[in-house]
Structures are given as C-alpha cells and as structure tokens.
Amino acid sequence: MASSTLEILSLLLMFSAPTLFSHAVVETLPGFPGKLPFKLQTGYIGVGESQEIQLFYYFIESEKSPETDPLLLWLTGGPSCSGLSALFYEIGPLTINYANSTGDIPALKLNPYAWTKVANIIFVDQPVGTGYSYAQTSDAYKTNDTLSAQHTYSFLVQWLLDHPTFLSNPLYVGGDSYSGITVPLVVRNIYDGLESGIEPRLNMKGYIEGNPLTDRFSDLNNRMEYGYRMGFLSDNLYKSTKESCNGNYINEHPQSSRCQYDLQRVSKCTEKINMAQILEPVCNEESLLSLNGENLPQQWCRDDNYLFGYSWANNKIVQKALGVREGTITEWVRCNQTLRGPPEVERTEAYVYNVKTTVDYHRSFTNKSCRVLIYSGDHDMIVPHVSTEEWIESLKVAVEDEWRPWFVEDQIAGYTIKYSQNEYELTYATVKHSFVVKHIYIREQVIQHQNISHNNVCR
Template sequence: MASTFKILASTFLLLFLAPTFLHAVVETLPGFPAKLPFKLHTGYIGVGESQEIQLFYYFIESEKSPETDPLLLWLTGGPGCSGLSAFFFEIGPLTINYANSTGDIPDLELNPYAWTKVANIIFVDQPVGTGYSYSETSDAYNTNDTLSAQHTYSFLVQWLLDHPTFLNNPLYVAGDSYSGITVPLVVRNIYDGLESGIEPRLNMKGYIEGNPLTHRFSDTNNRVVYGYRMGFLSDNLYKSTKESCNGNYIDALPHNSACQYDLQRVTKCTEKINMPQILEPACNPEILLSLDGENLPQQWCRDDNYLFAYSWANNKIVQKALGVREGTMTEWLRCNHTLSGPPEAERSETYVFNVKNTVDYHRSFTNKSCRVLIYSGDHDMIVPHVSTEKWIESLKVGVEDDWRPWFVEDQVAGYTMKYSQKEYELTYATVKGAGHTAPEYKPRECLPMIQRWLSIYPL
C-alpha cells in the first residue's frame, strides 16, 4: 500500500510540474528515399521527482484510422533494449534493406507487416540509459523493475496530457521478452490510478506480451523440459536428470553428484543450440564484425543484421533528424548490457531485478475488465512456450476455446487457446517456427494475429 501511495503521489506531483516536453514531427529520415508515408513524432518526456529523467520515444500514427484505432505503448525487453530495435526489427513501419546497405547510413524500406497498419504505437526507450533516454543526474541511472515501471506509467500519463486527442483510443500496454516483468507492473499502476481517480482517465483495455519472461526461475528451468520435447535430450537422459535433480536444474546442489553429472550431459547436448531460434546458426561472440566486409564470418548470423542499426542510429545526421539532444549520450546501443544480466543474477551494473515473478500480477487482473494476448514463438528456447503455458494454466481461468490451429493464407501459423472469466479474457497463441521474439522471425503471420485480436475476432 505504501508503495502504491508513493507512486500515485508522484503522479499527482508530475501533473502540476512544468512539463519538459520536446517533440518533433519527422517527415524524412536519412536512408529513406522519399517523404515518410506515415506520421512519425519523436521527443522526450521528463519523469522522476524533478523530471531529471528524460525518456525518448518514437510515436507512429496508425496508417488506417488513427482517430479510432487502438493506442499501444510498446516496451522493448532487455532490460535496456531500445524502442528502435522493435521499430526496425519487429513491428515498426520501416526496416533495413540489408542487401543494398553500405556505409554509415543504411538504406531503409517500408515494412509490409508493420503493426502500425492497425494501431497507433509509442515506442519508448526505457528504463533510463536505454537508447536515447538519459538522466541529468548520475544517481538516476541506478534503477529497478518497480521504479522503471513507475517512470513508464508517469511517461504515459504525461504523453497523453500532451496528446489529448488519443485519450479516447483503446489503450493497451505491450512488450516482449524482459517486458514480461515490466508490462504487468505498468498495468498495475494504470489500474491503481484508475481506481484512485487520477486524471486523465486512461481508456485502459488490456495488455499484450510476446515471448514474455514471467517467472525468472521457472522460465529458465523449463529450458530443459523444452530441450527434451524438441528432441535434444533422449528419454533416458531426461528421465534420469529429472529424477536426480528433482526437477530443479538451476539450483542443483553441488554435492548431488548424480544431478551434476546429468546436467553436464544436458549441457553437452544443448550448449551449441542457438537459443533465440533453435534452427538458426549460433553466433560466435569472439568474431568481430564490420560493415566493410572484413572479418565477417563464413556463415550468416542474425546478429549481423543488427550492425546496420548501430551504424544508422549513431550517425549525427540521423540523430539530428530524430531530434536527439546533443551531448546527452556517448553511443547508441541496441541493448545496453549494463542494465541486463543473466537470469540468476540479482542485479546488473546499474539495474536491480527486484521482481522475480509476475504471475500474481496476471492473476490479479483476472477479476477486472481486461483483454490479454500472450504469444510465443515455438522455436524460442530463451523463454520456452512450455513455461508460458504452465503459468497461464495456473491462473485457473476457464477455457472458452480449446487448443486448435490458427491460420494465415490457409497455412497453420500456430496454435491458440482462449480463456475467459466474466469481463476478463486471455488469448494465448504460439507462432509456428518463430524465435525470440516472434514478429522478428514471422512478421507475415504476426500482423494478422494482432489485427484479428485487436478487432476482437478469433485468431
């Protein structure tokens, strides 16, 4: 209760502070050969007790009906992965033309499967230290899950105050990967604000999570289960490991020699698997890549694609076009690894992982008027779909539509279930062949998925 009161009091304070908005309408971008055929706004919004934290965002109006289409607040995972990563590589209106890109400013092209075709989307660089977001004080870079969510909620309230024409649009909080931790926290803040009568009244409808980290222990532990189901482990090895480790593959006791032996065998079978997408080649972190063609590996690696984003986003001409404030950062990073860490860690260099499990948050939303979409790439071993399905089942919500395939162009695109309870409903979907995260690997399938769900149609 004290924490909630602090969040609400901070939000009330923000409403009376002089806002430090800086917004730009971007009509052209370096690398794109014409005027942008969609409306792009970028800018900063100050949050924190004295607005010392400046969160950068990209806002794209829906290409269909911006006045009535849903508004999505998109939180890229990490923590510390820039909204520009989701913009270019997942659901944004532009992507990089890899075949024709060289030099400092890669060529950009339209993404035919952009979610902005059906929704207004705010991509925000959060928490502070992500992308182009920065702080005016060094102490503010030290943050955690709950504080980051509070700042994101404050950002959203202030953004809507500055864009009141979108107040009536259906609002969804969305994100993927590590945002499985932060999205439920932001949703909780929104519901608390609504119950407390905070203005403006947000037209909250629900939330969307893709390949979501939800339970830091369980999601990691279930990689062994997933490996077995995908054929990486034999029946005998899996059964032996499950018995000797008692189903705990993460915190195995050092003196349990049988478990340690089995885990060594499991590691030998899985350590060379590319966890983000089990069918793609694993990247070699020891190979330094360069855009001039030197030292490139013989085999293509998906990480090669990300090099173009670094080149584009760190170009001063690009930053000027986006309205990035000079002198506020040294280098744009797709993912700031000083904010991230291994699943078993308690903290990174500047970020404390103080929320380990958000299942209870999801459970608390089942008694509200709330629509939820959870999707998983079924070839993702970072957050295995088997783990996601397990916590969804633990919510104990009745099944409205049992397990069945869903289709795109008469082909199976994945499998889906729908749960409902009074005014609460949850749609779960796998995306066949997709990795971590699904829209990057299967954009053609994911656009119809989100379009149908937002339109309240069955997948």
C-alpha cells in the same frame, strides 16, 4: 494486489509538477528515399520528481484510422533494449534494406507486415540509459523493475497530456522478452491510477506479451522440459537428470554429485544451440559481419543484421534528423549491457531485479474488464512456450475455445486457445518460427481487438 499508500502518493507526486514536452514531426530519414509515407514523431518526456530522467520515444500514427485505432505503448525487452530495435527488427513500418546497405548510412525500406498499419504505436527507450534516453544526474541512472515501471507509467500519462486527441483511443500496453516483467507492472500502475482518480483517465483495454519472461525460476527451469520435448535430450538423460536434481536444474546442488554430472551432460547436448532461435546458428564474435566488407562470416548470423542498426543510429546526421539532443549520449547501442546482467543475476550496478515473478499480477487482472494476448514462438528456448503455458493454466480461467491450429494461406502457422471469465479474455497462441507468419497473426489480433466494444474502461 493493491498498491500501498506510499506508492500511490509517489505516483501523484510525479504528476504534481509541470512537465516540459519536446517533440518534432519527422518527415524524412537518412537512408529512406523520399518522404515517409506515414506520420513519425520523436521527442523527450521528463519523468521523476525533478524530471531529471528524459525518456526518448518514437510515435507512429496508424496508417488506417489514427483517430479511432488502438494506441499501443510498446516496451522492448532487455531490460535496456532500445525502442528502435523493435521498430526496425520487429513490428515497425521500417526495416533495414540489407541488399542495398553500406557502412555509412544503411538503406531503409518499408515493412509490409508493420503493426502500424492498424495501430498507433509509441516505442519508448526505457529504462533510463536505454537508446537515446538519458538522465541529468548519475544517481538517476540507478533503477529497478518497479521504479522503471512507475517512470514508464508517468511517461505514458504525460505523453497523453501532450497528445489529448488520443485519450479516447483504446489503450494497450505491449512488449516481449524481459517486458514480461515490466508490462504487468505498468498495467498495474494504470489500474491503480484509475482507481485513485489520477487525471487524465486512461482508456485501458488490455495488454500484449510475446515470449514473456514471467517467473525467473520457472521460465529458466523449464528449458530442460523444452529441450527434452524438442529432442535435444534422450529419454534416459532427461529422466536421470529430473530424478537426480529433483526437478530443479538452476540452483546449485553441491550435495548431489550425480545431479552435477547429469547437468554437465545436458550442457554438452545444448551448448551449441542458439536459444533465441533453435534453427539458427550460434552467433559469436568471430562470425560477425563487418560493415566494411572485411572478415566475412562463414555462415549468416542474426546478430549480423544488428550491425547496420548500430551504424544508422550512431550517425550524427541520423541523430539530428531524429531530434536527439547533442551531448546526451556517448554511443547508441541496441541493448545497453551496462544496465543489466542475465535474468538469473539479482543485481548490477545500475539495475536491480526486484521482481522475481509477475504471475500474481496476471492473476489479479482476471477480475478486470480486459483483453490479453500472449504469444510464444515455438523455437524460442530463452523463454520456452511450455513455461508460458504452465503459468497461464495456473490462472484457473475457463477455456472458451479449445486448443486448435490457426492458419495462414492454408498452412498451419501455430496453435491457439482462448480463455474467458466475465469481462476478462486471454488469447494464447504459439507461432511457428517464421517471423512473417508471426507478424501476420499478431497484426490480425490487433485488428480484432479494435473491433470490440470500447464502452467499459478497464477497471
């Protein structure tokens, strides 16, 4: 899947003009007591032909050996979810201290399972309009999957030019959810850049994806199979729907009243399921926890946790500490809904979904010298693990280690399988619903990735 000459020329143009870098080391943060016990840098890098797009980032050095540990570019899903979301709620060294937080400046505490204990991580607000990233022209906010990936690749190259000491570190690109679309596109850009001789040469080693949206049709369509396997649907209802809809549960079936009837029955069985985490309650506006203590919910909802993030990130003192440029954004939101719609919708005003599947990208990487880690939470119904396993099998890579359980403290924490072909290696793992377990396993995988030979650049 080689890029066209026009695409390569556009990439070369991105690097032809000098780039202005803006960054600062942040030693303290509002809400955290004392000096940060790790090195945090924030800043902007301009991308686009005239650098009219200013992408904001958080860079955290590894707490182990920053000179030699992997460098990981992390792309939060959405599209349009801020890198701060991944930093606070997923893999970063800080998280909200809910027990000691108030509405003004919520308290922060250390995350004992942070990936930054073994890796240098760049969290970037992408695409433009996400988090603190902004554009200098209104037209620059209009983007799509491929253009956003080119901007992210340009960001990475420019960031490494500004941080040349990390050029020799093993490089990985990672992300989750919608990043299953953007990560392969960025990886493809990196390969094209290496083949085109773009300097500096990136020390590319592989990529990581969690519950990745990979094929818009299959991932959504396989929610039916997942629901059946999890016991949401009876045998009779599943078989009837599969037959009446001919295995297609997404596209409309005006010619089949029976299919429509069966899908309505399926909807009744699943409409109260929280698709992001099937064991948790469905979140709704009435249940959200207000920060001033009023309108307390009847039951906890994960979205309640995000409200503290909004309060922290929109505080002017916090923004000054982070080095956010005044007047560049009106409000920080965790995921900027104005850029996107649901995955099945093709277009919004600002964002065009112009890549329907990235399976062929993954297939093209099987002839590279690369290591890949794909993991799926087994209680995620948005991108069900059954769909991810299906496209991985379609790559037709030989199995090296058969399907087996993996453990944390003598307890089964999920299942894993390993594929390999020449210098290509893919590890896939399911993860039980415990977020602690997921962080432990994936962090251990990062450790294993840094212990491999780094002699061969990903070609």
